[in-house]
Amino acid sequence: MKVKLIFLGTGGSFSYYNRNYPMLVIEINDFYYIFDVGPGTDKALIRSGVKPSRIKAIFITHIHSDHIFGLPLMAINFYNLYNLNCRECINLYVPKWYIEDIDTLFTFGGHREKVIFKNVFFTNYDGSTPIYHDEYIDVYSMEMQHSIKSVAYRIVTKNNRIIIYTGDTRPNNRLLTFSENADILVHEATFPEDREEQAIRTGHSTTSQAIEDGLKAKVKILVLYHLGAQIFKNKEFNVNSMKVLVPDDYEVLVLH
Ligand SMILES: [Zn+2]
Numbered sequence: 001m002k003v004k005l006i007f008l009g010t011g012g013s014f015s016y017y018n019r020n021y022p023m024l025v026i027e028i029n030d031f032y033y034i035f036d037v038g039p040g041t042d043k044a045l046i047r048s049g050v051k052p053s054r055i056k057a058i059f060i061t062h063i064h065s066d067h068i069f070g071l072p073l074m075a076i077n078f079y080n081l082y083n084l085n086c087r088e089c090i091n092l093y094v095p096k097w098y099i100e101d102i103d104t105l106f107t108f109g110g111h112r113e114k115v116i117f118k119n120v121f122f123t124n125y126d127g128s129t130p131i132y133h134d135e136y137i138d139v140y141s142m143e144m145q146h147s148i149k150s151v152a153y154r155i156v157t158k159n160n161r162i163i164i165y166t167g168d169t170r171p172n173n174r175l176l177t178f179s180e181n182a183d184i185l186v187h188e189a190t191f192p193e194d195r196e197e198q199a200i201r202t203g204h205s206t207t208s209q210a211i212e213d214g215l216k217a218k219v220k221i222l223v224l225y226h227l228g229a230q231i232f233k234n235k236e237f238n239v240n241s242m243k244v245l246v247p248d249d250y251e252v253l254v255l256h
Contacts, residue, residue, distance in 0.1 A: 001028060001136070001157065001158060001159050002028065002029060002254070003026065003027070003028050003157055003161055003163075003254070003255040004026070004027040004028075004253065004254050004255065005024065005025070005026055005027075005163070005186070005223070005253040005255070006024075006025040006026075006027060006048060006250075006251075006252050007024065007025075007223075007225070007247040007248070007249060007250065007252070007253070008023040008024070008041050008044040008250065009021050009023035009024075009036070009038045009041045009044065010022075010225055010226075010227055010247055010248065010249050011038075011226070011227055011228075011249075012066060012168075012188065012190045012204075012226040012227060012228055013064065013065075013066040013190075014228055014229065015227055015228055016229060018248070018249065019227060019248075019249060020038060020041055021038025021039050021040060021041060021066045021069075021070070022036045022038045022041075022066060022067055022225070022226055023035070023036055023037055023038055023041035023044065023045075023070070024165055024186060025045070025048070025050065026137075028136045028137065029136065030054060031055075031136065032054050032056060033055075033056055033057055033058075033059070033137065033139075033155070034055060034057070034059070035058075035059050035061070035153060035165050036059075036060060036061055036067040036068070036167070037058060037060070037067070037068060037069075037070035037071045037074055038066050038068075038069065038070050039065070039066070039069040039070050039073075040070060041070045041074075042070045042073050042074035042077050042078070043077075044249070046077065047250075048250070052078045052084060052089070052090060053082075055090050056091075056134060056136075057090070057091045057092075057093055057132060057139075058090060058091070058092045058093065059093045059132070059139065060092065060093065060094045060095075060098075061144075061150050061151055061152070061165075061167025061168065062095070062098075062146060062148055062150035062151070062167060062168060063098050063101045063105075063148070064148065064168065067167070067168075068102075068105060069105075071092075071105060071109075072106055072108075072109025072110070075106070075109075075114060075115050075116050075117060078116060079114045079116055087114075087115065087116065088115070088116070088117065088118035089116055089118070090117050091117070091118050091120050092117040092120065093131060093132060093139075094119060094120070094121055094122075095121070095122060095123075095125065095141070095149065095150075095151050096121040096122060096123045097149045098121075099119075099121055102119055103119075122141065124140075124141060125141055125151055126142065126143070127140045127141065127142040127154065127174075127177075128140075135158070136157060136158055137155050137156060137157050138155075139154070139155050140153070140154040140156070140178075141153055142154065142174050142175070142178040143174065144166065144167060144168070144172065144174070144175060145169050145170050145174075145203060146167070146168045146170070146203035146204075147168075147202055147203040148203075150167050150168050150169060150203075151167060152164060152165060152166045152167050152169065152175060152178060152179075153165045153167070154178055154179070161183045161184075161255055162181070162182040162184075163182065163183060163184045163255075164178060164179040164182045164184070164185045164186065164187075164219075166179075166185070166186065166188050166205075166225075167188065168188055168190070168203060168204060168226065169188060169203065169204070169205065170200055170203050170204060170205055170209075171205055171209045171212070175213060175217075176213060176216050176217050179213070179217040179219060180217050180218065181217070181218050181219070182217065182219045182220070183219070183220050183221065184219070184220070184221045184222075184223060184253070184255065185213070185219040185221070185222050185223065186223040186225045187210040187213060187214065187222060187223065187224065188204060188205055188210065188225055188226035189205055189206065189207045189209075189210040189225065189226065189227055189230070190202075190204035190206075190227070190228045191204055191205070191206045191207070191228055191230075192206060192207055192228070192230045193206045193207055193208040193209075196209070207224060207230060210222065210224055211239055211242075211244060214239075214242050214244070215239060215240060215242060219242060220242065220243065221242070221243045221244075221245060221253075222239075222242055222243070222244045222245070223244075223245045223246075223253070224244065224245070224246045225247075227246070232246045234246070235247070235248070
């Protein structure tokens with residue numbers, strides 16, 4: 001079973017032009033799982049050759065604009081570009097807190113009549129039971145600590161590889177438990193280390209807090225994601241035995 005992470009949006013709510021708003025894609029046997037749909041990532045998906053019929057599910061962490069504003073345009077773009085003759089053919093997993101907001105998003109977006117997504121609202125945010133299950137993966141969700149309610153996702157593949165996607169959050173103990181011994185922790189790092197006060201106040205993490213979380217959770221690979229305007233000297237380095245990656249948009253990580 002071949003597992004790939006495709007980084008289609010490595011930036012956060014603010015970053016340089018080279019980093020798109022957030023989207024993480026996990027590819028398994030030519031099927032795709034999508035995490036967050038920031039503005040513009042619909043075009044990144046098209047550029048990457050991701051066909052709608054191969055998308056198993058989309059998962060949203062929370063409803064801040066940088067994580068969901070790509071959805072209405074993805075609906076209209078995919079509907080027309082691929083001649084989709086479908087309604088509700090792609091499942092969209094959203095925490096139940098946001099039932100009304102997701103509806104408003106599509107109404108406001110003006111493309112309600114062509115919505116290709118089927119909303120699936122889930123209520124388990126403590127990681128105890130999967131919110132999604134198929135022949136390749138189980139997905140769990142855990143409530144994080146952000147400025148609004150938000151979840152992290154834990155993806156467990158059938159060959160027992162574990163990938164965590166934090167979404168937006170400040171460091172917290174639930175995240176450490178959730179990501180313990182993971183193969184890959186994709187951790188938000190919105191601020192540089194000298195802006196910790198601002199990070200805490202806005203429910204985000206700094207680069208060094210993300211690294212600290214990775215070490216505490218004993219993960220093998222830490223991916224710094226949802227980046228702000230930090231400049232990194234190295235795109236790959238080690239902290240003790242943990243490998244740290246700072247991917248650019250469109251980079252791919254193959255899980256061996
Ligand atoms: Zn946010």
